[in-house]
Amino acid sequence: MVTGARALSLVREQLFATIEEAESHLERFIVERHCSSLLQRAVESIGQIRGALTLIELAGAQLLAHQTLQIANDIPAGAGPEHDEHLMAICRGLHVLRRYLEQLRSGQDEMPELLLPAINALRLAGGEPELPESYFFSVRLDQRPLISATTRLGLRERQAQARRMRQMYQVGLLGFLRDVNGVASLRLMARALERSAALLHDQVGGYLPWVAAATVEGFAQGRLTATRERKQLFARVDRELRQMLGNELHEPARSTLKELLYLLALAGVEGAHPQEVMNAYGFERLGFTDAQLEAGKKRLAGPGHAVMHSLSAAIREELETVKDLIDLIETELRNGAEQNRLPRSDNFSRLYVQVGLLGKTLEMVGQENAGQVLQQCLPNISQFRDKSLVLDDLAPLADALLLVESLLGQPEGQGSLIDVPLEADGVQVSVANYQLGEAQALLHREAYKGLTDAKRAIGAFLDSRGDALHLATVPALLDTVRGALFFLGNPRAAELVRACTGYIQRCLIEGGQACEPATLEVLADALSSIEFFVESGGTESQDGTPEILDIAAQSIRALGWTSAAA
Known part of the structure; x- marks a missing residue:
């Protein structure tokens, strides 16, 4: 039938x-x-x-x-x-x-x-x-995959490191739950779960962090939406880890395992670890993506509402039009100065109209003060045609446009155009803050890139079984990171990077220390913790949650290396 x-x-x-x-x-x-x-x-x-x-x-x-x-x-x-x-x-x-x-x-x-x-x-x-989301998903949960042991540490040392990895997971989880630096938070969670799986491989529930690590990796690569239910799922994983650390015979909840496997199937990524988990449990990726699923739900419920996103794109287009007109007028002014005559162009009228439209658009979406900043520029623009114009006359308008551009460039959920001060000094301060933020963002990117390159070099050092040539550039890379962190006002993080640099230089490069995977994993833990700190904006914890720099310091101490910050 x-x-x-x-x-x-x-x-x-x-x-x-x-x-x-x-x-x-x-x-x-x-x-x-x-x-x-x-x-x-x-x-x-x-x-x-x-x-x-x-x-x-x-x-x-x-x-x-x-x-x-x-x-x-x-x-x-x-x-x-x-x-x-x-x-x-x-x-x-x-x-x-x-x-x-x-x-x-x-x-x-x-x-x-x-x-x-x-x-x-x-x-x-x-x-x-x-x-649950996985209600219509079918998978056999009685499989118990064999997880290879990658460490020779004793039980006590493995338990200590596993507790530290749970702290690392909690730091990433906190950022994920708060929708702060989602990608960085997921990366830290995946790192902590991978290490936990290796450390707890011989426990009854050792498969859970192994599966969860693949799911978190797939979650990040597949760009799944962080819904309330999914946040609760990863919080349940933390509770499972806590029970596993207290009782090596603890059996994780089957519902948690099924939800993790469903999200992995939904992510549909092709990484080695996710594919290994899917093969172990005998399922394939779903026939649709998370984005298609969300789009389908919106179609069923009614037309989607992406008005603010569309308006933001429209504002950016109007802003670019105004900036192009200013560039044209500036060129005309320079040419006119060389030929000793005033520019005659309809670009002044077009500029007046476009600035007025941009200001009204901002007011229409509830950003009254930002719109008024532009509206206040209109009387001066109307006089441009009738007076001897110099480049300095465009400065107030340029400041106002920089202000709007800076506010459009703010991370989602932070700041508001409504709070823009209307005084000229306030506009200048806002523009200065924007430029300072751009410089800080550049330093953050440089620091993050340096840490990523250093971790990649350490991985190559491990793969080559101790060829120190792979570490030749690492001290210089980490010195760059340390300098960036110092100028960003994070002396403790800079000191921890200095400690990592010292360990690599003295023990691995000059001392010829044996290439022990377990030791390099601890070093990678420290660098991963600092990397998360950088990617999270370099902010200290203020609410009693595990501080990521504390975890980095613990890892450095575990290496037997002393540091003022550790």
Whole structure:
């Protein structure tokens, strides 16, 4: 028997007609609460919908219809305002169901995951717990992959390092939960989990950090959205690590493992570690990406709302137009000065119009003060044609444009154009802050690049079994990093980098110390911690959470190297 989306044509016309009837009866009942027959007809129609979907075995749609019917059955005749939420949930559920079936009718593949938001909304309205993202995902969870041991450390030392790795994971997790430096946070989490997997490989639950490391790597590479549920999942991983450190016989929750495997399948990346995990558990990547899933959910719920993003792009275009006009006027002024005559151009009028449009656009999106800064420039622009203009006359407008550009360049969620001061001094200060921020960003990029190159060189040193030539440039690279951190006002981080440089120079290059993988892993832990600190903007922890520089200092002490910062 044909089932699923291919069988939809068998019941298509009747199914859509029944959905329309159910929606019509329900809408009338919302207005005429005293008419219980309308509610009863709606319930009967929803029951028929569920029966038809059960017949053709359309899993996600069948479950959505079932949840809708459950809520509808619980609504009494003459339902008061206390049932408004339930009625709206039913209406939304029917709307999503109809849109989903329309997509299947147009030839799109089955994707029951699209229906989970509507299903969970109905479950919450009925007092039931939400279903997890992985509800429709099938995988065997009884597999126990063998994880190779990469360390010869004793149990006590492995436990100590594993606790330090959990601290490192917590630092990255905190940034991830707060949506701060998401990529850097995920990278740090992956590093901590990889090390934890190697250190805890012989425990009952040693497979969990091994799987979680692959999932975090896939999460970053696949650019998955950091939803509330996914944040909670990675927080559960931290709790599992805590229990594993306290009890080597602890068995991680199967639900946590399944969620991790689902996200890995959704990420669909081709890295060695993610592929190894997928092979071990016998599944392949899903037939859709996270971006496609989110786009599909928005299509079902209604048109997406990316207005602010579109407006930002429009503002940038208007800003570029104004800057181009200023460049043209500047060229005309220089040519006119050489020929001892005033420029005659309609660019002044165009500049007046474009600056006015840009100011009004900013005001329209609620950025009144920034718009007023530009509006205050208009009287001067209107006089440009009628007076002997010099380049200095363009300075106030250039400052105002730099201010707008700096505010558009702020990280999402930080700062606001609404708080722009209107005084001239305030504009100049804002521009100066922008330029200072650009310089600081350059130093951060240089420091991050230096740390990345140094870690790559250490990896090559390990792969070559101790060829010190690979480390020749590392001290100079780390000195550059140290200088950047010092000028950025992070003396402790700079001192920790100096300690790493000293260890590499004295022990690995000059001392010819044996190339021990475990030792180099600890050195990499220190550099990874400093790298995360740099990528996070170089800010100290203020809320009692594990400080990433403390973890770097602990790693340096574990190397047997002394430092004032450690």
